[in-house]
Amino acid sequence: MRGCGVRKPDLATHDRAGLSMRTALCLAILVLAGTGGDIAVAHVMKQVGEVKNFTPRALLRVLSRAFRLRWMWLALGLMTLAFLSLLALLSWEAVSLVVPATALSYVIGALGGKFLLGEQLSRVRWGGIVLVSVGVALVCAG
Numbered sequence: 176m177r178g179c180g181v182r183k184p185d186l187a188t189h190d191r192a193g194l195s196m197r198t199a200l201c202l203a204i205l206v207l208a209g210t211g212g213d214i215a216v217a218h219v220m221k222q223v224g225e226v227k228n229f230t231p232r233a234l235l236r237v238l239s240r241a242f243r244l245r246w247m248w249l250a251l252g253l254m255t256l257a258f259l260s261l262l263a264l265l266s267w268e269a270v271s272l273v274v275p276a277t278a279l280s281y282v283i284g285a286l287g288g289k290f291l292l293g294e295q296l297s298r299v300r301w302g303g304i305v306l307v308s309v310g311v312a313l314v315c316a317g
Contacts, residue, residue, distance in 0.1 A: 209257030215250035
C-alpha cells in the first residue's frame with residue numbers, strides 16, 4: 176500500500192528455513208512475558224476476589240484493591256514488554272508466522288496455571304496442549 180506507511184516485508188527474510196535468533200528470542204519474550212502477565216493478573220484476582228457487582232463504583236473498588244498489590248504492577252510490566260516485543264516482531268516478520276506462533280502462550284499458560292497456581296489439568300486439556308505445540312512447530316518450520 177502506497178502512502179500509508181505500510182511496507183512489504185523483505186521477501187528474502189521469509190523464504191528461509193527456520194527462525195533467526197532475533198525472531199526466536201523476541202518470540203520467546205513475547206510468549207513468556209505475555210503469559211507471565213496473565214498468570215500474575217490471575218494471582219491478583221484470586222487475592223482480590225470474585226467480581227460480583229459491576230457498577231462503576233464497585234469496579235473502581237476492585238481496581239483500587241488490585242493496584243495495591245505488587246503482582247498487578249508486575250503483570251502490567253510483563254504485558255507491556257510482551258506488547259513491545261509483538262510490535263518489534265511484526266516490524267520484521269510476517270503476521271502469518273507471528274500470530275500462530277503466539278499460540279505457545281496457551282501451552283505456557285496451562286503449565287503456569289498447573290505449577291504456579293495449582294490448577295488441575297484434565298487429559299483432554301493435556302491433549303490440546305500437545306496439539307497446539309505440534310501446530311506451532313509446523314508453522315515455525317514452514
